[in-house]
Each structure stands twice: as structure tokens, then as C-alpha cells.
Amino acid sequence: MDVYKIKGGKPLQGTIKVSGAKNSAVALIPASILADSPVTIEGLPEISDVLTLQALLEDIGGKVEFSDGKMTIDPSEMIAMPLPNGNVKKLRASYYMMGAMLGRFKHAVIGLPGGCHLGPRPIDQHIKGFEALGAKVTNEHGAIYLRADELKGAKVYLDVVSVGATINIMLAAVLATGQTIIENAAKEPEIIDVATLLTNMGANIKGAGTNVIRIDGVKKLHGTKHTIIPDRIEAGTFMIMAAAAGNGITIDNVIPFHVEALTAKLREMGVEVEEREEQIFIPKTKNLMAVDVKTLVYPGFPTDLQQPFSVLLTQATGSAVISDTIYSARFKQIDELRRMNADGKVEGSSVLLSGPTPLESATVRASDLRAGAALVIAGLIAEGETEIQEIIHIERGYSNLIEKLKGIGADIRKETISEKASISE
Ligand SMILES: CC(=O)N[C@H]1[C@@H](OP(=O)(O)OP(=O)(O)OC[C@H]2O[C@@H](n3ccc(=O)[nH]c3=O)[C@H](O)[C@@H]2O)O[C@H](CO)[C@@H](O)[C@@H]1O
Numbered sequence: 001m002d003v004y005k006i007k008g009g010k011p012l013q014g015t016i017k018v019s020g021a022k023n024s025a026v027a028l029i030p031a032s033i034l035a036d037s038p039v040t041i042e043g044l045p046e047i048s049d050v051l052t053l054q055a056l057l058e059d060i061g062g063k064v065e066f067s068d069g070k071m072t073i074d075p076s077e078m079i080a081m082p083l084p085n086g087n088v089k090k091l092r093a094s095y096y097m098m099g100a101m102l103g104r105f106k107h108a109v110i111g112l113p114g115g116c117h118l119g120p121r122p123i124d125q126h127i128k129g130f131e132a133l134g135a136k137v138t139n140e141h142g143a144i145y146l147r148a149d150e151l152k153g154a155k156v157y158l159d160v161v162s163v164g165a166t167i168n169i170m171l172a173a174v175l176a177t178g179q180t181i182i183e184n185a186a187k188e189p190e191i192i193d194v195a196t197l198l199t200n201m202g203a204n205i206k207g208a209g210t211n212v213i214r215i216d217g218v219k220k221l222h223g224t225k226h227t228i229i230p231d232r233i234e235a236g237t238f239m240i241m242a243a244a245a246g247n248g249i250t251i252d253n254v255i256p257f258h259v260e261a262l263t264a265k266l267r268e269m270g271v272e273v274e275e276r277e278e279q280i281f282i283p284k285t286k287n288l289m290a291v292d293v294k295t296l297v298y299p300g301f302p303t304d305l306q307q308p309f310s311v312l313l314t315q316a317t318g319s320a321v322i323s324d325t326i327y328s329a330r331f332k333q334i335d336e337l338r339r340m341n342a343d344g345k346v347e348g349s350s351v352l353l354s355g356p357t358p359l360e361s362a363t364v365r366a367s368d369l370r371a372g373a374a375l376v377i378a379g380l381i382a383e384g385e386t387e388i389q390e391i392i393h394i395e396r397g398y399s400n401l402i403e404k405l406k407g408i409g410a411d412i413r414k415e416t417i418s419e420k421a422s423i424s425e
């Protein structure tokens, strides 16, 4: 079992570079299925979700080359191979194989997706969209069967604002006949990134980034070259880290506009945030004041930063309430932070945190990706050596984290330890 070991309390200083966005990458890669010639994506993060998607494309006959963040996918010989199990369970975004394969082959068999356990994560809105386009969708023994004689554009109103459903319906609709309108669409920057790739492949999409997206179906899509946007959640994680443990940190390769909700919260707490063109500088913070946080759909405060942000609140003066309106039970980090001396309590869909509390090292478990990121930040602050187990979740989403953190002075290493030392349930 691999673990991270972190000796906390080191002064962190210098420049840390953000990689390409995980939540774009995991949609851009499946989008290539819709082309009739090679698609090249540059700036991809080196994370296990990307490698798993590469394997899934290879499973269906794609020829994929991936090195130095550049992936070239030749989709010309892909076939509609069923993917009921195996790799699809390893990540959430395998659901994009549904929209992309349905769009190209008019049928697909895909196992139910995996991903972080954040409470219930239904895909009813994805299915509602596929059905509106004319697909018959059934769930048989844990796999979703999708089949359509023809996909025809339709109006789809999303009952909940969903990133995954918005992108998946776009993927299924770009090669359908006629016009599809997605109403109450999600507006995340990753949706614009995917729409940009599809447009450069020859698709006709208007309104991505607003809550109404119009797609006029085209007959075919061709290969292209695309550079991914920076990961705003990784950037936000580094901003929180800089506020909690930094001695002057520059976060490089960030679009400041994409992290505005976090910037505003940090400023409210007393953190100085200097925005530059593609960088953010955070000097050493002296006094942190507690602030309440409520997660919302974009451009609101992202649920994916709520868990890392909770660590910062343990260092702030006063009491604060965090409410997660997207995933009401996304608080598994709190039990682990309590092992490290944090004063936090989960109450329904909120957490009450009081501080400042000096964190102490402990052996803790990364129950999910952002809980893991939270524990890394906690480990960087804590007195002594913290061991983080189940880092497999962290490596789904953070590219070269150890090297990046060492580069700003952190004492962190990856070690393999005996399974017997696991603290998992
Ligand atoms: C791979 C990826 O991009 N993952 C992100 C994506 O996940 P994901 O696409 O799974 O999240 P959604 O935006 O779909 O979910 C938002 C909310 O809608 C609900 N819902 C969603 C779909 C559906 O069919 N029915 C339904 O009820 C969910 O339970 C959740 O409460 O957006 C989340 C919310 O910003 C982020 O935390 C994830 O990092």
C-alpha cells in the first residue's frame, strides 16, 4: 500500500505550477471518439483518471499515444465494444463513454461509473437527455444499455444543474439530426473547454458557459488539436495551501477569473490575493478570520474546494459553518482532521469548525480525492510526521503532487508500507 508521509511546519515558498484540468481532460478524451481522424490534446495532467480513460479508448480499438501531457487519439478503427466492468468502475467520468459512444455508434453498453463516494450520485439527468434524443436506455445487472435507431435533436430541461449531464448530452447531440437545446445547463469552464474542442472538430454549438446551450447536429466530425484549460480546483487547492502554510507562493498557470469565488472568500478571511495575468501570488498570511462558506454551482464556491478549505478554517480565529448544497454528505475529511486535533463537528449537511487549533500529526485515510487534498494541507501545517493512506484517490486528480510540493520546500515523500498497517474500515 502506498502512503504519503509529510513532515509539517516547513516554510513553503516559491512557484508552483498548475496542470491541465482533470474535469476537462476526462471529457475531452472521450469526445475524441466522435471524430473520424486523429485528435491531439495538449497539456493533459498525469493522473490516473487520464490513464484509465486511455485504457478504455484502447479497449474499444482506439490507437492512443500519450507522453509529456500530449495525447494523440486515432479513433478511426474504434468499435462499439461493451464496457460493462473493469476500468469504468475506476472513475466517475467513464459516464462520458455513454454520450460519446451513443453519438458515434448509436449504441453502447457501459457499466455504472465509479468516482468519489460523496453520497448519492445519480445519472438520471444524463439518461433523461439520451432518451429525449431518441435512445432507449435500460439498466441491466449494473450496466447501462443505450440504443437508438436514429438520434434526433430535442429540447432537454435539466431538473438539476449537472456538469456531467450537460457535457454528456452535448456529446450525444453533436452528430444527431436537427437542433438540441439544453436548458438549465451547467456553466463550468470545463463545459466551454469541451464545447471548444467539439467546435474545432466541426460541431455547431452555441451558448456553452451560459444556462442555455444550442447544438445543431452535423453529419461528421474531424480530428483537431486542442490545448486544455488549467485546473481551477488544483489552483484553488494550492491557493488554500499558500494561505495556510505559505511564506509567499506564486501559483502559475491559473485563470484568476475561474477561481473568483475562492479569491473572494480568502480575502474575506484576511488573505492577500494578488491576481496577475496567468498567475496568483499569495504572500504569508498573518491573521486568518473565520468565514462561513456555502458551496454552489459555478460561478459559486465549488464543492470540490470545500474539503481543502475546511483545513484553512481550523487555522482561523472564530467559528464558521460550511454547508455543501451539491453533496450534502461530503465531509469525510472531518473525522480525519479531528484525529489531527481539529475542532470540527458534522451536523446534517453542514460542518461547524472552530479555531485556531494547532494541528498534530496522525495516521489518516484519504477517503476521497478532495478529502485527500485536505489531509495533505493539514499534514503540511501539522507538527510532526503525518501518514496519509489510500492515496490512490489523490492520484486520480493531482498530477505530480510530490514533486510540485517538494519544489516549494515541503518535506513529503511516497512510501510503500505493509497492508497490515492500514487503518481502513
Ligand atoms: C468528472 C467531473 O467533472 N466531476 C465533477 C462533476 O461531477 P458530476 O458531473 O458527477 O456532478 P454533477 O454536476 O452532475 O452533480 C451536481 C448535483 O446534481 C446531482 N445530479 C447529477 C446528475 C444527475 O443525473 N442527477 C442528479 O441528481 C448530483 O447528485 C449533485 O448533487 O461536477 C461536480 C459538481 O461540481 C464535481 O464535484 C465533480 O468534480
Ligand SMILES: C=C(OP(=O)(O)O)C(=O)O
Pocket: 022, 091, 092, 093, 114, 115, 116, 304, 369, 370, 397
Ligand atoms: C468529485 C471529484 O471527482 P469525480 O467526479 O471524478 O469523482 C472531484 O474532482 O473532486
